[in-house]
Amino acid sequence: MPLLWLFLLVLAIAAGAFVLARTRVLTLSGQDRRSLHSLPIYYGSNAAMKSAVPALLMLVLWLLAQPFYVNKTVSDMIPDSAIVESSSRNLVLAEVRRAADGLDLAVSTGGMTEDEARNMQADISDVTTRLSDAGAILTSEITRPVLRAAQQFRVLNSTGYNIMSVMVLLIAAAGALWGIRETKPDFRARNVVEQGIRALLIAAASIAILTTLGIVLSLVFNTIEFFRLYPASEFFFGTNWAPSFSGRGGASDLGILPLLWGTFYISIVALIVAVPIGLFAAIYLSEYAGPKVRAFAKPMLEVLAGIPTIVYGLFALLTVGPLLVRVFGDDGLGWMQAGTAVMTAGLVMGIMLIPFVSSLSDDIINAVPQSMRDGSYGLGATQSETIRQVVLPAALPGIVGAILLAASRAIGETMIVVLGAGAAARLSLNPFDAMTTVTAKIVSQLTGDSDFASPEALVAFALGMTLFVITLGLNVFALYIVRKYREQYE
Amino acid sequence: MTDASMNSVPVKGSLTTLDARTKKRNAAEKRFKAYGLVAIMIGLFFLVVLAVSILRSGIPAFTQAEVRVEFTLTQAQFDEAESQMLKTKAYENLFIAALQSQLEERSLDVTFDPAAIERLLGKTGSTIREYFRDSPDQIGSTVTFNLAASSRVDGYFKGRVSRDTVVDSRFLKVTDLDLVDALVDAGIVVTAFNWNFLTGSDSGVDNPGGAGIGVSVIGSFFMMLVVLALSLPIGVAASIYLEEFAPQNWFTDLIEVNISNLAAVPSIVFGILGLAVFIQFMHLPQSAPLVGGLVLTLMTLPTIIISTRASLKSVPPSIREAALGVGASKMQTVFHHVLPLAAPGILTGTIIGLAQALGETAPLLLIGMVGFIARAYPEGVVSGFIDPNSAMPAQIYTWASRADPGFYEKAWGGIIILLMFLLTMNIIAIILRRRFERRW
Numbered sequence: 001m002p003l004l005w006l007f008l009l010v011l012a013i014a015a016g017a018f019v020l021a022r023t024r025v026l027t028l029s030g031q032d033r034r035s036l037h038s039l040p041i042y043y044g045s046n047a048a049m050k051s052a053v054p055a056l057l058m059l060v061l062w063l064l065a066q067p068f069y070v071n072k073t074v075s076d077m078i079p080d081s082a083i084v085e086s087s088s089r090n091l092v093l094a095e096v097r098r099a100a101d102g103l104d105l106a107v108s109t110g111g112m113t114e115d116e117a118r119n120m121q122a123d124i125s126d127v128t129t130r131l132s133d134a135g136a137i138l139t140s141e142i143t144r145p146v147l148r149a150a151q152q153f154r155v156l157n158s159t160g161y162n163i164m165s166v167m168v169l170l171i172a173a174a175g176a177l178w179g180i181r182e183t184k185p186d187f188r189a190r191n192v193v194e195q196g197i198r199a200l201l202i203a204a205a206s207i208a209i210l211t212t213l214g215i216v217l218s219l220v221f222n223t224i225e226f227f228r229l230y231p232a233s234e235f236f237f238g239t240n241w242a243p244s245f246s247g248r249g250g251a252s253d254l255g256i257l258p259l260l261w262g263t264f265y266i267s268i269v270a271l272i273v274a275v276p277i278g279l280f281a282a283i284y285l286s287e288y289a290g291p292k293v294r295a296f297a298k299p300m301l302e303v304l305a306g307i308p309t310i311v312y313g314l315f316a317l318l319t320v321g322p323l324l325v326r327v328f329g330d331d332g333l334g335w336m337q338a339g340t341a342v343m344t345a346g347l348v349m350g351i352m353l354i355p356f357v358s359s360l361s362d363d364i365i366n367a368v369p370q371s372m373r374d375g376s377y378g379l380g381a382t383q384s385e386t387i388r389q390v391v392l393p394a395a396l397p398g399i400v401g402a403i404l405l406a407a408s409r410a411i412g413e414t415m416i417v418v419l420g421a422g423a424a425a426r427l428s429l430n431p432f433d434a435m436t437t438v439t440a441k442i443v444s445q446l447t448g449d450s451d452f453a454s455p456e457a458l459v460a461f462a463l464g465m466t467l468f469v470i471t472l473g474l475n476v477f478a479l480y481i482v483r484k485y486r487e488q489y490e
Numbered sequence: 491m492t493d494a495s496m497n498s499v500p501v502k503g504s505l506t507t508l509d510a511r512t513k514k515r516n517a518a519e520k521r522f523k524a525y526g527l528v529a530i531m532i533g534l535f536f537l538v539v540l541a542v543s544i545l546r547s548g549i550p551a552f553t554q555a556e557v558r559v560e561f562t563l564t565q566a567q568f569d570e571a572e573s574q575m576l577k578t579k580a581y582e583n584l585f586i587a588a589l590q591s592q593l594e595e596r597s598l599d600v601t602f603d604p605a606a607i608e609r610l611l612g613k614t615g616s617t618i619r620e621y622f623r624d625s626p627d628q629i630g631s632t633v634t635f636n637l638a639a640s641s642r643v644d645g646y647f648k649g650r651v652s653r654d655t656v657v658d659s660r661f662l663k664v665t666d667l668d669l670v671d672a673l674v675d676a677g678i679v680v681t682a683f684n685w686n687f688l689t690g691s692d693s694g695v696d697n698p699g700g701a702g703i704g705v706s707v708i709g710s711f712f713m714m715l716v717v718l719a720l721s722l723p724i725g726v727a728a729s730i731y732l733e734e735f736a737p738q739n740w741f742t743d744l745i746e747v748n749i750s751n752l753a754a755v756p757s758i759v760f761g762i763l764g765l766a767v768f769i770q771f772m773h774l775p776q777s778a779p780l781v782g783g784l785v786l787t788l789m790t791l792p793t794i795i796i797s798t799r800a801s802l803k804s805v806p807p808s809i810r811e812a813a814l815g816v817g818a819s820k821m822q823t824v825f826h827h828v829l830p831l832a833a834p835g836i837l838t839g840t841i842i843g844l845a846q847a848l849g850e851t852a853p854l855l856l857i858g859m860v861g862f863i864a865r866a867y868p869e870g871v872v873s874g875f876i877d878p879n880s881a882m883p884a885q886i887y888t889w890a891s892r893a894d895p896g897f898y899e900k901a902w903g904g905i906i907i908l909l910m911f912l913l914t915m916n917i918i919a920i921i922l923r924r925r926f927e928r929r930w
Contacts, residue, residue: 004872067773097773194821198735204727205736208748208795211788215759218766277529284526301533304540306916308849310883311544311905314890318898319543351536358533382515384522405754412756414852419890439758443855446765464762468755475754 006059006165010172014052017176021047021183029185038190046189047179049196055172062164070156074149092146099150100157102131118151219468222461229455230254235462241425241436243445243456254459256466258425262435266346266421267410269431273350275403278357285358286365287387298359305355309415316348316420328432336432340422343431349416353406360405364398364482365391397481404478408471414439438463544905550648551903554684554699555639557611557673561588562632563622571619578615582607585614589678596676606666611637638686639679641699641896643670647681650895687903692864692885698896701889703904705864709779709879710848712868716783716875717790717847722840724787725794726829732795733802734824753792760789761853769857776858777878785857786847793843801835802828834926841919845912851883859884882908 022044029035036043071093078092106112112130124147183189227235238255281301285294321339328336328343336343368391376386392399422434423444445460508516563584571580586604607614614637622629638644642662645651656664673679690702728745736742764785768774774781805828813823854860864880880888882904889901 064772190819194819197821198731201727201731201735204724205731205745207724207728207788207791208745208752211752211763211791212748214767215755215763218763218771219759222766277532280526280529281533284523284530288523288526297530297534300537301530304533304537306845306912307540308851308883308908308912310849310851310886311540311909313851314886314901314905315540315543317890318547318902319539351540354533354536382519384519385515387522408754412758414756414758414855415887418855419887439756439852442758442762443852446762446856447858447860461762461766464759468759471754471756472751475751479750 002161002165006168007056010052010055010059010168013055013169013172013176014048017047017051017179018044020176021180024180025183025185025187025189028183036185037188038193042189042193043183043187045193046187046196047176047183049193050179051172051176053196054175055168058171059164059168062160062167066157066160066164070153070160073156074153077149077152078145096146096149096153099131099146100153103150103154106131118155215468219461219465222458223465226455226458226462229458235459239427241441243459252456254455256438256463258427259436259438259441259463260466261427262342262417262421262425263411263437263439265342265431265435266349266417266437267407269342269346270349270353270410271403271407273347274353274357274406277350278354278406279361279399281354281358282361282365283387283392286362287383287391298362301355301358303355304351305359307352309352309413312348312352313415313419316344316416320344320348321420324432335430338422338434340420340434341432342421342435345417345421346431348420349410349413352413352416353410356406356409357402360402361395361399364395364402367398368394397484401478401482404474404481408474408478411474412439412467412471414443418443438467442467544902544909547899548902548904548906550650551687551899551906552684553648553681554686555644555647555679556682557635557637557639557679559585559589559592559635559637559678560632561585561618561635563618563629565629568622568626568629578613578619580615581618582613582615585618592678593672593676606663606669609662609666610640610643610670612640636682638699639670641697641894644699645896646670647679648899650899687900688907691866692880692888694863695892696894698892698894698900701897701900703882703885703900703907705867706880706882706885707907708867708874709782709859709864710881710883712779712874712879713783713786713881714844714848716780717786717844718840720783720787721790721794721843725791725840725843726798726836728791729795729798729802730824730829733799734828735820749792749795752788753796756852757789757850758852758856760785761856763788764853765856775876775878777880778876779879779881780875781857782854782859782881783875785853786850789850789853790843790847793846794840797839797842798832798836801832801839804835805831831928834922838919838923841915841922845915845919848915849883849908849912851887854881854884855887860888863888882911 022040025036025043026033026040033040074096075093078096103112107114124144127147235254235256237257238253239257240253240255241258243252243254281297285298289297317339321341321344324341324344324347325336325339326332328334330336372390372394373386376390377383381389417437417440421436421440423436423440424434425436425441426433428435442460442463445457445463561584567584571577571584574580583604586607589607617637618635621633621635639647640662642651642656643666646656646667651662653664653667656662656667670679686700687702689704690700691705692702693700728749732742732745736745764781768781768784769776774784809827809831810823813827814820818826859879859881864878864885868874868877868879886901886904886908889897889904
């Protein structure tokens with residue numbers, strides 16, 4: 001792993017700079033530390049920082065930029081004639097990368113010498129057999145342009161890495177020299193180092209922005225790409241979901257409405273289960289329960305929130321589904337065909353959301369000032385009348401916020417619906433029918449597909465975009481309500 | 491005045507006798523309280539049902555029906571078997587003879603079809619042959635073989651398969667169960683702890699008996715290493731900046747809004763991000779714990795930042811003022827005094843964040859950790875990070891979506907192991923909090 005070595009080498013140079021700068025400042029001060037502006041460790045850190053940070057920054061930037069340059073060059077090498085029909089430039093490029101990986105593998109296992117791997121005039125069938133001997137994965141016979149491109153790809157990459165290594169090491173050494181040279185007793189080393197640390201802290205905090213940016217960009221670009229292949233109006237208003245997996249001809253119907261309907265239906269069932277139970281539990285815990293009951297029941301309910309969703313998914317698939325079939329299936333009421341249904345997923349998701357609703361509402365009910373309750377008791381109201389007519393109306397905006405947050409959780413939940421709701425997209429009112437959701441279809445459209453050129457795969461990004469916008473909207477709205485409510489009492 | 495009011499409101503009775511309206515109100519009060527109690531009971535009931543169904547369906551995964559046969563192979567037999575065309579068949583015949591003699595020893599007279607042995611135990615011949623070829627010095631002495639019974643026989647022991655439900659197939663015939671019962675009577679078939687489930691790798695789609703979770707535990711472990719190594723320093727650095735240094739401006743607001751929104755983004759969207767950025771754009775290897783770790787890092791960061799900020803906030807300002815008062819710089823104050831005092835809280839939050847990441851499945855589905863059959867342990871540390879592997883929740887999902895019901899038992903068993911990890915992590919977090927939390 002040469003990259004690891006490069007990284008360690010840079011760190012070693014930085015460590016050397018640290019030691020040199022520290023000794024230098026101690027010698028210059030004549031062992032009298034009082035004449036130094038900062039503690040000796042800061043002079044060392046300054047030199048180490050100046051050597052390591054620019055070098056590592058360079059390393060990262062190069063690693064990000066090089067694939068662009070190489071891909072562009074290699075892509076230009078492939079003539080349009082080499083791209084077979086029913087294929088695309090991206091697919092050919094993937095083939096080139098695989099061939100290059102294969103060549104690397106063959107060289108490293110000794111099936112081929114470096115010169116042979118670079119030989120432009122090599123016999124193609126010979127190369128193919130040697131590559132598959134070495135264990136490389138090739139989908140088809142290598143063609144001449146692909147082999148050329150793969151060889152060029154390797155050459156560009158290895159020269160790129162060589163130049164990068166030299167540059168990074170040079171920068172590290174230059175930084176170290178700079179840091180050591182400016183090390184003098186009156187140099188304000190601590191201030192410089194603290195500026196550097198501050199910059200690092202800001203960089204760490206900005207990762208949140210970068211993540212959001214990454215999410216938005218990756219969704220937006222792929223969604224635009226999808227809408228280029230598939231009309232947006234049919235996606236948003238189509239009532240039929242029937243992706244075809246074989247052809248790339250666009251014979252698929254990719255209407256989002258059945259998926260949205262499934263998502264909302266399941267979420268509504270989940271909320272019908274979770275909201276009354278969670279709300280009553282919260283009322284009991286905050287208004288009636290003694291400290292002992294509260295200390296036991298609250299953490300116990302919250303355990304439900306800590307259980308991974310895959311557990312709920314399995315619970316839906318293997319326990320709740322068969323149970324419901326026994327009651328509502330052909331042997332019972334005859335409403336249900338199979339264990340996977342809206343009811344199964346909704347019920348289990350409701351269980352998952354109980355602690356979510358209850359602990360949020362608990363906090364909100366506790367935030368209602370005691371004076372309001374006391375006023376109500378003073379007028380002769382019973383405890384339940386106080387709760388119903390004073391506490392709950394006062395807490396209502398917050399509770400609505402909590403329910404909206406729970407709804408956004410339900411809409412974004414994946415594992416329970418993947419395992420419990422079924423795979424058929426349909427618009428039906430029967431809660432015992434199998435339906436599917438946006439999240440479940442994102443999973444099924446993207447799992448095991450490494451090529452993102454077809455509308456069947458790209459549709460997942462459009463679905464993800466829809467999901468992101470809906471949940472974000474719900475969250476922002478819910479937080480707005482909660483915040484507005486809080487301002488009233490504080 | 492008093493006379494007038496006394497006249498207009500006639501006193502119906504004393505306060506101690508309840509009138510109809512008071513009774514109604516009191517009944518409503520009781521009902522309302524009962525609703526609350528019932529709601530909590532329902533919640534706890536679901537928890538119990540969940541726990542019971544996990545335990546009831548999962549515990550069988552930890553046991554496995556085994557056939558214990560004492561077997562002696564003489565040098566002559568070894569040489570003869572090695573000289574034959576169908577070597578494993580020869581060993582199998584020797585094995586069947588040994589089994590038969592042991593049954594006779596116990597004076598149990600069972601006749602069975604030699605092919606039944608293959609249905610019960612799989613290819614015994616090759617197991618025996620490999621054993622003796624690897625350790626030729628054992629030839630001539632008595633060796634006890636523990637051979638795992640096939641998944642359907644195993645199911646017969648655990649009640650998954652019964653005589654009524656079994657259908658004759660090439661995997662199991664009803665008559666085979668007679669042989670199994672006889673072997674149980676002879677004490678040859680025993681139920682033993684299934685070590686292979688803990689340490690083994692995933693098997694193919696048609697061999698639920700051999701599936702183990704060990705390799706995916708390692709995959710999860712490497713993923714958690716990535717999450718820990720990235721999310722702890724980045725999360726702490728971001729929290730320190732926001733809590734101690736950030737000025738009140740639009741940039742800080744932007745960061746704060748982003749963090750609170752990211753905490754509520756569905757996990758599957760992080761999977762899409764990982765797929766698009768790390769795999770499609772940066773060409774990192776698919777199914778690798780490194781990529782899984784990166785995605786989970788981005789997902790856990792908001793959790794860690796929120797809890798770290800809370801524990802930084804709980805350090806009283808007097809500590810900072812005292813440090814600044816004796817001449818420390820702002821940076822020194824934070825790193826020498828505030829951070830060490832907040833460390834237990836930060837650690838607790840980190841462990842809880844890690845536990846959350848460990849159980850997360852949806853993003854892993856998209857970066858290709860499902861569908862990959864984790865057959866072998868990684869060869870080293872680097873290979874552990876970048877070679878395709880599975881992770882515990884992904885492995886459970888893979889098992890749950892396979893057709894053979896034998897895998898369901900494994901999935902439940904895997905959940906028990908996953909929950910044990912989560913439980914341990916949470917208990918460590920609680921202990922840390924109890925032991926080191928300071929109330930100022």
